Amino acid sequence: MNIDSDNQKTCPQNGTPTMPAMERFFNTAGPTKPDLHYQLDPLQRLDWDEVRHLIDTQRYFVLHAPRQTGKTTTLLAMMKALNAGGRYACAYANIEGAQATRGDVGQDLPLVCKVVAQAIDDACPGAELLHWYENTGADVSALGQFADLLSYWTRHCAKPVVLLLDGVDTLVGDSLISLLRQIRSRYEQRPHAFPQSIVLCGQRDIRDYRMYHGDTAVMAGSSVFNIKAASLRLPNFTQQEIQALWQQHTEATGQVFDEAIFPAL
Ligand SMILES: Nc1ncnc2c1ncn2[C@@H]1O[C@H](COP(=O)(O)OP(=O)(O)OP(=O)(O)O)[C@@H](O)[C@H]1O
Ligand SMILES: [Mg+2]
Structure with a gap:
Protein backbone atom coordinates (compact mmCIF):
# COMPACT_ATOMS: atom_id res chain seq x y z
CA MET A 1 0.00 0.00 0.00
CA ASN A 2 1.31 3.49 -0.91
CA ILE A 3 0.15 6.82 0.52
CA ASP A 4 -0.06 9.67 -2.03
CA SER A 5 0.18 13.43 -1.39
CA ASP A 6 -3.51 13.71 -0.41
CA ASN A 7 -3.02 10.98 2.16
CA GLN A 8 -5.14 8.68 -0.06
CA LYS A 9 -4.23 4.99 0.14
CA THR A 10 -3.34 3.68 -3.32
CA CYS A 11 -2.69 0.28 -4.86
CA PRO A 12 1.08 -0.29 -5.33
CA GLN A 13 0.51 -2.09 -8.66
CA ASN A 14 -1.53 0.51 -10.53
CA GLY A 15 -1.78 3.52 -8.23
CA THR A 16 -5.58 3.50 -8.11
CA PRO A 17 -7.15 4.66 -4.85
CA THR A 18 -8.21 1.86 -2.53
CA MET A 19 -10.81 1.93 0.22
CA PRO A 20 -9.34 2.14 3.70
CA ALA A 21 -10.16 -0.93 5.84
CA MET A 22 -13.39 -0.29 7.77
CA GLU A 23 -13.29 -0.59 11.51
CA ARG A 24 -16.12 -2.88 12.49
CA PHE A 25 -18.75 -1.62 14.92
CA PHE A 26 -21.73 -2.83 16.95
CA ASN A 27 -24.79 -2.95 14.73
CA THR A 28 -28.06 -1.79 16.22
CA ALA A 29 -30.17 -1.44 13.08
CA GLY A 30 -31.14 -4.23 10.70
CA PRO A 31 -29.27 -7.42 9.79
CA ASP A 47 -28.61 -26.32 14.33
CA TRP A 48 -27.21 -25.86 10.83
CA ASP A 49 -26.82 -29.61 10.31
CA GLU A 50 -30.50 -30.11 11.09
CA VAL A 51 -31.49 -27.29 8.75
CA ARG A 52 -29.40 -28.74 5.95
CA HIS A 53 -30.92 -32.17 6.60
CA LEU A 54 -34.44 -30.71 6.34
CA ILE A 55 -33.51 -29.05 3.07
CA ASP A 56 -31.80 -32.16 1.67
CA THR A 57 -34.90 -34.20 2.50
CA MET A 78 -28.17 -19.49 5.06
CA MET A 79 -28.69 -18.23 1.51
CA LYS A 80 -25.00 -17.43 1.16
CA ALA A 81 -23.94 -20.84 2.48
CA LEU A 82 -26.44 -22.75 0.31
CA ASN A 83 -25.46 -20.91 -2.85
CA ALA A 84 -21.76 -21.33 -2.06
CA GLY A 85 -22.36 -25.07 -1.57
CA GLY A 86 -23.29 -25.30 -5.26
CA ARG A 87 -26.00 -27.91 -4.85
CA TYR A 88 -28.99 -25.54 -4.72
CA ALA A 89 -30.04 -22.18 -6.08
CA CYS A 90 -31.31 -20.29 -3.07
CA ALA A 91 -33.11 -16.95 -2.82
CA TYR A 92 -34.07 -14.89 0.22
CA ALA A 93 -37.11 -12.61 0.01
CA ASN A 94 -38.54 -10.34 2.66
CA ILE A 95 -42.26 -9.79 2.10
CA GLU A 96 -42.73 -7.54 5.14
CA GLY A 97 -43.61 -4.54 3.01
CA ALA A 98 -45.56 -6.47 0.39
CA GLN A 99 -49.06 -5.78 1.56
CA ALA A 100 -51.35 -3.15 0.15
CA THR A 101 -54.25 -4.05 2.40
CA ARG A 102 -54.87 -6.21 5.41
CA GLY A 103 -55.97 -9.37 3.66
CA ASP A 104 -57.06 -8.44 0.12
CA VAL A 105 -55.61 -11.28 -1.95
CA GLY A 106 -56.06 -9.44 -5.27
CA GLN A 107 -53.78 -6.65 -4.08
CA ASP A 108 -51.40 -8.36 -1.66
CA LEU A 109 -50.40 -11.46 -3.64
CA PRO A 110 -49.23 -9.57 -6.75
CA LEU A 111 -47.04 -7.44 -4.47
CA VAL A 112 -45.63 -10.57 -2.84
CA CYS A 113 -44.93 -12.04 -6.29
CA LYS A 114 -43.05 -8.93 -7.41
CA VAL A 115 -40.90 -8.84 -4.29
CA VAL A 116 -40.11 -12.54 -4.55
CA ALA A 117 -39.40 -12.34 -8.31
CA GLN A 118 -37.02 -9.41 -7.76
CA ALA A 119 -35.29 -11.28 -4.91
CA ILE A 120 -34.83 -14.36 -7.09
CA ASP A 121 -33.36 -12.19 -9.87
CA ASP A 122 -30.95 -10.64 -7.36
CA ALA A 123 -29.84 -13.97 -5.91
CA CYS A 124 -29.84 -16.01 -9.11
CA PRO A 125 -28.51 -13.89 -12.00
CA GLY A 126 -30.15 -14.75 -15.30
CA ALA A 127 -33.40 -15.95 -13.76
CA GLU A 128 -35.36 -12.98 -15.25
CA LEU A 129 -38.34 -13.80 -13.05
CA LEU A 130 -39.61 -10.23 -12.66
CA HIS A 131 -39.72 -9.81 -16.42
CA TRP A 132 -41.62 -13.08 -16.79
CA TYR A 133 -44.03 -12.19 -13.98
CA GLU A 134 -44.83 -8.73 -15.31
CA ASN A 135 -45.33 -9.95 -18.88
CA THR A 136 -46.97 -13.33 -18.31
CA GLY A 137 -47.30 -14.46 -14.70
CA ALA A 138 -49.49 -11.58 -13.56
CA ASP A 139 -52.19 -12.42 -16.14
CA VAL A 140 -53.75 -15.25 -14.12
CA SER A 141 -55.80 -14.95 -10.91
CA ALA A 142 -53.93 -13.77 -7.81
CA LEU A 143 -55.01 -17.06 -6.25
CA GLY A 144 -52.51 -18.91 -8.45
CA GLN A 145 -49.77 -16.41 -9.28
CA PHE A 146 -47.41 -17.23 -6.43
CA ALA A 147 -47.46 -20.97 -7.14
CA ASP A 148 -46.96 -20.30 -10.86
CA LEU A 149 -43.98 -18.05 -10.10
CA LEU A 171 -49.52 -11.08 5.83
CA VAL A 172 -52.93 -11.61 7.40
CA GLY A 173 -56.33 -13.12 6.68
CA ASP A 174 -57.10 -14.32 3.16
CA SER A 175 -53.69 -13.18 1.87
CA LEU A 176 -51.82 -15.44 4.28
CA ILE A 177 -54.26 -18.30 3.66
CA SER A 178 -53.80 -17.93 -0.10
CA LEU A 179 -50.01 -17.86 0.15
CA LEU A 180 -49.97 -21.05 2.23
CA ARG A 181 -52.56 -22.77 0.05
CA GLN A 182 -50.61 -21.98 -3.10
CA ILE A 183 -47.53 -23.52 -1.54
CA ARG A 184 -49.50 -26.58 -0.49
CA SER A 185 -51.13 -26.97 -3.91
CA ARG A 186 -47.86 -27.82 -5.67
CA TYR A 187 -45.95 -29.38 -2.77
CA GLU A 188 -46.13 -32.82 -4.36
CA GLN A 189 -44.35 -31.54 -7.47
CA ARG A 190 -41.11 -30.76 -5.67
CA PRO A 191 -38.25 -30.77 -6.44
CA HIS A 192 -38.56 -30.94 -10.26
CA ALA A 193 -41.45 -28.45 -10.64
CA PHE A 194 -41.62 -26.75 -7.24
CA PRO A 195 -38.98 -25.72 -4.69
CA GLN A 196 -36.93 -28.43 -3.01
CA SER A 197 -37.48 -26.59 0.25
CA ILE A 198 -39.27 -23.49 1.50
CA VAL A 199 -38.50 -21.87 4.84
CA LEU A 200 -41.22 -19.61 6.23
CA CYS A 201 -39.79 -17.16 8.72
CA GLY A 202 -41.65 -14.86 11.07
CA GLN A 203 -42.31 -14.19 14.71
CA ARG A 204 -45.00 -16.83 15.11
CA ASP A 205 -44.81 -20.60 15.43
CA ILE A 206 -46.63 -22.74 12.89
CA ARG A 207 -49.53 -23.58 15.19
CA ASP A 208 -50.43 -19.90 15.15
CA TYR A 209 -51.02 -20.05 11.41
CA ARG A 210 -54.51 -21.25 12.26
CA MET A 211 -57.07 -18.74 11.12
CA TYR A 212 -60.78 -18.45 11.52
CA HIS A 213 -63.44 -18.05 8.85
CA GLY A 214 -66.59 -17.41 10.79
CA ASP A 215 -66.51 -20.15 13.42
CA THR A 216 -64.38 -22.51 11.35
CA ALA A 217 -60.69 -22.91 12.08
CA VAL A 218 -58.66 -23.08 8.88
CA MET A 219 -55.16 -24.52 8.98
CA ALA A 220 -54.11 -23.17 5.63
CA GLY A 221 -50.76 -24.86 5.47
CA SER A 222 -51.58 -27.91 7.53
CA SER A 223 -50.61 -30.80 5.31
CA VAL A 224 -47.32 -29.17 4.41
CA PHE A 225 -46.23 -27.45 7.60
CA ASN A 226 -47.75 -29.59 10.33
CA ILE A 227 -44.62 -31.41 11.43
CA LYS A 228 -43.69 -30.06 14.81
CA ALA A 229 -40.07 -31.11 14.54
CA ALA A 230 -39.82 -28.85 11.54
CA SER A 231 -40.78 -25.71 13.41
CA LEU A 232 -37.46 -24.30 14.54
CA ARG A 233 -37.07 -21.56 17.12
CA LEU A 234 -34.05 -19.27 16.81
CA PRO A 235 -32.80 -18.82 20.38
CA ASN A 236 -32.42 -15.50 22.16
CA PHE A 237 -28.87 -14.17 22.50
CA THR A 238 -27.17 -15.76 25.51
CA GLN A 239 -24.98 -13.94 28.01
CA GLN A 240 -22.04 -15.92 26.64
CA GLU A 241 -22.76 -14.79 23.07
CA ILE A 242 -23.04 -11.16 24.12
CA GLN A 243 -19.71 -11.39 25.93
CA ALA A 244 -18.14 -12.99 22.85
CA LEU A 245 -19.33 -10.01 20.84
CA TRP A 246 -17.78 -7.51 23.27
CA GLN A 247 -14.59 -9.57 23.14
CA GLN A 248 -14.39 -8.98 19.36
CA HIS A 249 -14.27 -5.23 20.07
CA THR A 250 -11.55 -5.76 22.70
CA GLU A 251 -9.51 -7.78 20.20
CA ALA A 252 -9.96 -5.15 17.48
CA THR A 253 -9.23 -2.06 19.58
CA GLY A 254 -7.56 -3.16 22.81
CA GLN A 255 -10.37 -1.59 24.83
CA VAL A 256 -11.07 -3.87 27.77
CA PHE A 257 -14.51 -3.99 29.39
CA ASP A 258 -14.93 -4.28 33.13
CA GLU A 259 -16.54 -7.70 33.70
CA ALA A 260 -18.88 -6.06 36.17
CA ILE A 261 -20.88 -4.51 33.34
CA PHE A 262 -21.80 -7.80 31.66
CA PRO A 263 -24.67 -8.88 33.93
CA ALA A 264 -26.33 -5.52 33.31
CA LEU A 265 -26.32 -5.92 29.51
N1 LIG B 1 -25.23 -13.01 14.22
C1 LIG B 1 -25.34 -11.87 14.91
N2 LIG B 1 -24.29 -11.39 15.61
C2 LIG B 1 -24.39 -10.26 16.32
N3 LIG B 1 -25.50 -9.50 16.41
C3 LIG B 1 -26.58 -9.93 15.74
C4 LIG B 1 -26.56 -11.12 14.95
N4 LIG B 1 -27.77 -11.28 14.39
C5 LIG B 1 -28.52 -10.24 14.80
N5 LIG B 1 -27.81 -9.42 15.60
C6 LIG B 1 -28.31 -8.22 16.29
O1 LIG B 1 -29.73 -8.25 16.24
C7 LIG B 1 -30.23 -7.14 15.50
C8 LIG B 1 -31.39 -7.59 14.66
O2 LIG B 1 -30.94 -8.49 13.65
P1 LIG B 1 -31.95 -8.98 12.52
O3 LIG B 1 -32.50 -7.81 11.78
O4 LIG B 1 -31.26 -10.04 11.76
O5 LIG B 1 -33.09 -9.63 13.45
P2 LIG B 1 -34.59 -9.96 13.11
O6 LIG B 1 -34.99 -11.04 14.07
O7 LIG B 1 -34.73 -10.25 11.66
O8 LIG B 1 -35.31 -8.58 13.47
P3 LIG B 1 -36.82 -8.16 13.11
O9 LIG B 1 -37.70 -8.93 14.07
O10 LIG B 1 -36.84 -6.68 13.37
O11 LIG B 1 -37.07 -8.52 11.66
C9 LIG B 1 -29.05 -6.61 14.69
O12 LIG B 1 -29.19 -5.22 14.41
C10 LIG B 1 -27.89 -6.91 15.62
O13 LIG B 1 -27.82 -5.92 16.64
MG1 LIG C 1 -35.94 -9.35 10.19
Whole structure:
Protein backbone atom coordinates (compact mmCIF):
# COMPACT_ATOMS: atom_id res chain seq x y z
CA MET A 1 0.00 0.00 0.00
CA ASN A 2 1.31 3.49 -0.91
CA ILE A 3 0.15 6.82 0.52
CA ASP A 4 -0.06 9.67 -2.03
CA SER A 5 0.18 13.43 -1.39
CA ASP A 6 -3.51 13.71 -0.41
CA ASN A 7 -3.02 10.98 2.16
CA GLN A 8 -5.14 8.68 -0.06
CA LYS A 9 -4.23 4.99 0.14
CA THR A 10 -3.34 3.68 -3.32
CA CYS A 11 -2.69 0.28 -4.86
CA PRO A 12 1.08 -0.29 -5.33
CA GLN A 13 0.51 -2.09 -8.66
CA ASN A 14 -1.53 0.51 -10.53
CA GLY A 15 -1.78 3.52 -8.23
CA THR A 16 -5.58 3.50 -8.11
CA PRO A 17 -7.15 4.66 -4.85
CA THR A 18 -8.21 1.86 -2.53
CA MET A 19 -10.81 1.93 0.22
CA PRO A 20 -9.34 2.14 3.70
CA ALA A 21 -10.16 -0.93 5.84
CA MET A 22 -13.39 -0.29 7.77
CA GLU A 23 -13.29 -0.59 11.51
CA ARG A 24 -16.12 -2.88 12.49
CA PHE A 25 -18.75 -1.62 14.92
CA PHE A 26 -21.73 -2.83 16.95
CA ASN A 27 -24.79 -2.95 14.73
CA THR A 28 -28.06 -1.79 16.22
CA ALA A 29 -30.17 -1.44 13.08
CA GLY A 30 -31.14 -4.23 10.70
CA PRO A 31 -29.27 -7.42 9.79
CA THR A 32 -25.56 -7.61 10.61
CA LYS A 33 -22.91 -7.70 7.88
CA PRO A 34 -19.67 -9.51 8.71
CA ASP A 35 -17.47 -6.95 6.94
CA LEU A 36 -19.03 -4.00 8.79
CA HIS A 37 -20.17 -5.30 12.15
CA TYR A 38 -19.03 -7.41 15.06
CA GLN A 39 -20.92 -10.62 14.47
CA LEU A 40 -21.58 -14.04 15.95
CA ASP A 41 -21.52 -16.68 13.23
CA PRO A 42 -25.25 -16.77 12.31
CA LEU A 43 -25.10 -20.44 11.35
CA GLN A 44 -23.83 -21.33 14.81
CA ARG A 45 -26.95 -19.82 16.34
CA LEU A 46 -29.14 -22.64 15.04
CA ASP A 47 -28.61 -26.32 14.33
CA TRP A 48 -27.21 -25.86 10.83
CA ASP A 49 -26.82 -29.61 10.31
CA GLU A 50 -30.50 -30.11 11.09
CA VAL A 51 -31.49 -27.29 8.75
CA ARG A 52 -29.40 -28.74 5.95
CA HIS A 53 -30.92 -32.17 6.60
CA LEU A 54 -34.44 -30.71 6.34
CA ILE A 55 -33.51 -29.05 3.07
CA ASP A 56 -31.80 -32.16 1.67
CA THR A 57 -34.90 -34.20 2.50
CA GLN A 58 -37.23 -31.76 0.69
CA ARG A 59 -38.96 -30.43 3.79
CA TYR A 60 -40.91 -27.21 4.10
CA PHE A 61 -40.54 -25.72 7.57
CA VAL A 62 -40.93 -22.71 9.81
CA LEU A 63 -38.17 -20.74 11.50
CA HIS A 64 -39.54 -18.39 14.11
CA ALA A 65 -38.36 -16.09 16.87
CA PRO A 66 -39.39 -12.83 18.53
CA ARG A 67 -38.40 -9.44 17.13
CA GLN A 68 -34.72 -8.56 16.85
CA THR A 69 -33.30 -12.01 17.49
CA GLY A 70 -31.33 -12.29 14.25
CA LYS A 71 -33.84 -13.99 11.94
CA THR A 72 -32.97 -11.95 8.86
CA THR A 73 -29.22 -12.11 9.55
CA THR A 74 -29.47 -15.90 9.85
CA LEU A 75 -31.56 -16.33 6.69
CA LEU A 76 -29.12 -14.23 4.68
CA ALA A 77 -26.22 -16.34 5.96
CA MET A 78 -28.17 -19.49 5.06
CA MET A 79 -28.69 -18.23 1.51
CA LYS A 80 -25.00 -17.43 1.16
CA ALA A 81 -23.94 -20.84 2.48
CA LEU A 82 -26.44 -22.75 0.31
CA ASN A 83 -25.46 -20.91 -2.85
CA ALA A 84 -21.76 -21.33 -2.06
CA GLY A 85 -22.36 -25.07 -1.57
CA GLY A 86 -23.29 -25.30 -5.26
CA ARG A 87 -26.00 -27.91 -4.85
CA TYR A 88 -28.99 -25.54 -4.72
CA ALA A 89 -30.04 -22.18 -6.08
CA CYS A 90 -31.31 -20.29 -3.07
CA ALA A 91 -33.11 -16.95 -2.82
CA TYR A 92 -34.07 -14.89 0.22
CA ALA A 93 -37.11 -12.61 0.01
CA ASN A 94 -38.54 -10.34 2.66
CA ILE A 95 -42.26 -9.79 2.10
CA GLU A 96 -42.73 -7.54 5.14
CA GLY A 97 -43.61 -4.54 3.01
CA ALA A 98 -45.56 -6.47 0.39
CA GLN A 99 -49.06 -5.78 1.56
CA ALA A 100 -51.35 -3.15 0.15
CA THR A 101 -54.25 -4.05 2.40
CA ARG A 102 -54.87 -6.21 5.41
CA GLY A 103 -55.97 -9.37 3.66
CA ASP A 104 -57.06 -8.44 0.12
CA VAL A 105 -55.61 -11.28 -1.95
CA GLY A 106 -56.06 -9.44 -5.27
CA GLN A 107 -53.78 -6.65 -4.08
CA ASP A 108 -51.40 -8.36 -1.66
CA LEU A 109 -50.40 -11.46 -3.64
CA PRO A 110 -49.23 -9.57 -6.75
CA LEU A 111 -47.04 -7.44 -4.47
CA VAL A 112 -45.63 -10.57 -2.84
CA CYS A 113 -44.93 -12.04 -6.29
CA LYS A 114 -43.05 -8.93 -7.41
CA VAL A 115 -40.90 -8.84 -4.29
CA VAL A 116 -40.11 -12.54 -4.55
CA ALA A 117 -39.40 -12.34 -8.31
CA GLN A 118 -37.02 -9.41 -7.76
CA ALA A 119 -35.29 -11.28 -4.91
CA ILE A 120 -34.83 -14.36 -7.09
CA ASP A 121 -33.36 -12.19 -9.87
CA ASP A 122 -30.95 -10.64 -7.36
CA ALA A 123 -29.84 -13.97 -5.91
CA CYS A 124 -29.84 -16.01 -9.11
CA PRO A 125 -28.51 -13.89 -12.00
CA GLY A 126 -30.15 -14.75 -15.30
CA ALA A 127 -33.40 -15.95 -13.76
CA GLU A 128 -35.36 -12.98 -15.25
CA LEU A 129 -38.34 -13.80 -13.05
CA LEU A 130 -39.61 -10.23 -12.66
CA HIS A 131 -39.72 -9.81 -16.42
CA TRP A 132 -41.62 -13.08 -16.79
CA TYR A 133 -44.03 -12.19 -13.98
CA GLU A 134 -44.83 -8.73 -15.31
CA ASN A 135 -45.33 -9.95 -18.88
CA THR A 136 -46.97 -13.33 -18.31
CA GLY A 137 -47.30 -14.46 -14.70
CA ALA A 138 -49.49 -11.58 -13.56
CA ASP A 139 -52.19 -12.42 -16.14
CA VAL A 140 -53.75 -15.25 -14.12
CA SER A 141 -55.80 -14.95 -10.91
CA ALA A 142 -53.93 -13.77 -7.81
CA LEU A 143 -55.01 -17.06 -6.25
CA GLY A 144 -52.51 -18.91 -8.45
CA GLN A 145 -49.77 -16.41 -9.28
CA PHE A 146 -47.41 -17.23 -6.43
CA ALA A 147 -47.46 -20.97 -7.14
CA ASP A 148 -46.96 -20.30 -10.86
CA LEU A 149 -43.98 -18.05 -10.10
CA LEU A 150 -42.25 -20.69 -7.97
CA SER A 151 -43.04 -23.37 -10.52
CA TYR A 152 -41.61 -21.28 -13.36
CA TRP A 153 -38.42 -20.56 -11.37
CA THR A 154 -37.96 -24.23 -10.49
CA ARG A 155 -38.53 -25.49 -14.02
CA HIS A 156 -36.10 -22.99 -15.54
CA CYS A 157 -33.30 -23.35 -13.01
CA ALA A 158 -30.59 -25.92 -13.56
CA LYS A 159 -30.45 -26.70 -9.81
CA PRO A 160 -33.14 -27.53 -7.25
CA VAL A 161 -34.31 -24.26 -5.73
CA VAL A 162 -34.71 -23.19 -2.11
CA LEU A 163 -36.80 -20.20 -1.06
CA LEU A 164 -36.27 -18.43 2.28
CA LEU A 165 -39.34 -16.29 2.89
CA ASP A 166 -38.99 -13.67 5.65
CA GLY A 167 -41.76 -11.63 7.28
CA VAL A 168 -44.44 -14.17 6.35
CA ASP A 169 -46.67 -13.45 9.31
CA THR A 170 -47.00 -9.80 8.38
CA LEU A 171 -49.52 -11.08 5.83
CA VAL A 172 -52.93 -11.61 7.40
CA GLY A 173 -56.33 -13.12 6.68
CA ASP A 174 -57.10 -14.32 3.16
CA SER A 175 -53.69 -13.18 1.87
CA LEU A 176 -51.82 -15.44 4.28
CA ILE A 177 -54.26 -18.30 3.66
CA SER A 178 -53.80 -17.93 -0.10
CA LEU A 179 -50.01 -17.86 0.15
CA LEU A 180 -49.97 -21.05 2.23
CA ARG A 181 -52.56 -22.77 0.05
CA GLN A 182 -50.61 -21.98 -3.10
CA ILE A 183 -47.53 -23.52 -1.54
CA ARG A 184 -49.50 -26.58 -0.49
CA SER A 185 -51.13 -26.97 -3.91
CA ARG A 186 -47.86 -27.82 -5.67
CA TYR A 187 -45.95 -29.38 -2.77
CA GLU A 188 -46.13 -32.82 -4.36
CA GLN A 189 -44.35 -31.54 -7.47
CA ARG A 190 -41.11 -30.76 -5.67
CA PRO A 191 -38.25 -30.77 -6.44
CA HIS A 192 -38.56 -30.94 -10.26
CA ALA A 193 -41.45 -28.45 -10.64
CA PHE A 194 -41.62 -26.75 -7.24
CA PRO A 195 -38.98 -25.72 -4.69
CA GLN A 196 -36.93 -28.43 -3.01
CA SER A 197 -37.48 -26.59 0.25
CA ILE A 198 -39.27 -23.49 1.50
CA VAL A 199 -38.50 -21.87 4.84
CA LEU A 200 -41.22 -19.61 6.23
CA CYS A 201 -39.79 -17.16 8.72
CA GLY A 202 -41.65 -14.86 11.07
CA GLN A 203 -42.31 -14.19 14.71
CA ARG A 204 -45.00 -16.83 15.11
CA ASP A 205 -44.81 -20.60 15.43
CA ILE A 206 -46.63 -22.74 12.89
CA ARG A 207 -49.53 -23.58 15.19
CA ASP A 208 -50.43 -19.90 15.15
CA TYR A 209 -51.02 -20.05 11.41
CA ARG A 210 -54.51 -21.25 12.26
CA MET A 211 -57.07 -18.74 11.12
CA TYR A 212 -60.78 -18.45 11.52
CA HIS A 213 -63.44 -18.05 8.85
CA GLY A 214 -66.59 -17.41 10.79
CA ASP A 215 -66.51 -20.15 13.42
CA THR A 216 -64.38 -22.51 11.35
CA ALA A 217 -60.69 -22.91 12.08
CA VAL A 218 -58.66 -23.08 8.88
CA MET A 219 -55.16 -24.52 8.98
CA ALA A 220 -54.11 -23.17 5.63
CA GLY A 221 -50.76 -24.86 5.47
CA SER A 222 -51.58 -27.91 7.53
CA SER A 223 -50.61 -30.80 5.31
CA VAL A 224 -47.32 -29.17 4.41
CA PHE A 225 -46.23 -27.45 7.60
CA ASN A 226 -47.75 -29.59 10.33
CA ILE A 227 -44.62 -31.41 11.43
CA LYS A 228 -43.69 -30.06 14.81
CA ALA A 229 -40.07 -31.11 14.54
CA ALA A 230 -39.82 -28.85 11.54
CA SER A 231 -40.78 -25.71 13.41
CA LEU A 232 -37.46 -24.30 14.54
CA ARG A 233 -37.07 -21.56 17.12
CA LEU A 234 -34.05 -19.27 16.81
CA PRO A 235 -32.80 -18.82 20.38
CA ASN A 236 -32.42 -15.50 22.16
CA PHE A 237 -28.87 -14.17 22.50
CA THR A 238 -27.17 -15.76 25.51
CA GLN A 239 -24.98 -13.94 28.01
CA GLN A 240 -22.04 -15.92 26.64
CA GLU A 241 -22.76 -14.79 23.07
CA ILE A 242 -23.04 -11.16 24.12
CA GLN A 243 -19.71 -11.39 25.93
CA ALA A 244 -18.14 -12.99 22.85
CA LEU A 245 -19.33 -10.01 20.84
CA TRP A 246 -17.78 -7.51 23.27
CA GLN A 247 -14.59 -9.57 23.14
CA GLN A 248 -14.39 -8.98 19.36
CA HIS A 249 -14.27 -5.23 20.07
CA THR A 250 -11.55 -5.76 22.70
CA GLU A 251 -9.51 -7.78 20.20
CA ALA A 252 -9.96 -5.15 17.48
CA THR A 253 -9.23 -2.06 19.58
CA GLY A 254 -7.56 -3.16 22.81
CA GLN A 255 -10.37 -1.59 24.83
CA VAL A 256 -11.07 -3.87 27.77
CA PHE A 257 -14.51 -3.99 29.39
CA ASP A 258 -14.93 -4.28 33.13
CA GLU A 259 -16.54 -7.70 33.70
CA ALA A 260 -18.88 -6.06 36.17
CA ILE A 261 -20.88 -4.51 33.34
CA PHE A 262 -21.80 -7.80 31.66
CA PRO A 263 -24.67 -8.88 33.93
CA ALA A 264 -26.33 -5.52 33.31
CA LEU A 265 -26.32 -5.92 29.51
N1 LIG B 1 -25.23 -13.01 14.22
C1 LIG B 1 -25.34 -11.87 14.91
N2 LIG B 1 -24.29 -11.39 15.61
C2 LIG B 1 -24.39 -10.26 16.32
N3 LIG B 1 -25.50 -9.50 16.41
C3 LIG B 1 -26.58 -9.93 15.74
C4 LIG B 1 -26.56 -11.12 14.95
N4 LIG B 1 -27.77 -11.28 14.39
C5 LIG B 1 -28.52 -10.24 14.80
N5 LIG B 1 -27.81 -9.42 15.60
C6 LIG B 1 -28.31 -8.22 16.29
O1 LIG B 1 -29.73 -8.25 16.24
C7 LIG B 1 -30.23 -7.14 15.50
C8 LIG B 1 -31.39 -7.59 14.66
O2 LIG B 1 -30.94 -8.49 13.65
P1 LIG B 1 -31.95 -8.98 12.52
O3 LIG B 1 -32.50 -7.81 11.78
O4 LIG B 1 -31.26 -10.04 11.76
O5 LIG B 1 -33.09 -9.63 13.45
P2 LIG B 1 -34.59 -9.96 13.11
O6 LIG B 1 -34.99 -11.04 14.07
O7 LIG B 1 -34.73 -10.25 11.66
O8 LIG B 1 -35.31 -8.58 13.47
P3 LIG B 1 -36.82 -8.16 13.11
O9 LIG B 1 -37.70 -8.93 14.07
O10 LIG B 1 -36.84 -6.68 13.37
O11 LIG B 1 -37.07 -8.52 11.66
C9 LIG B 1 -29.05 -6.61 14.69
O12 LIG B 1 -29.19 -5.22 14.41
C10 LIG B 1 -27.89 -6.91 15.62
O13 LIG B 1 -27.82 -5.92 16.64
MG1 LIG C 1 -35.94 -9.35 10.19
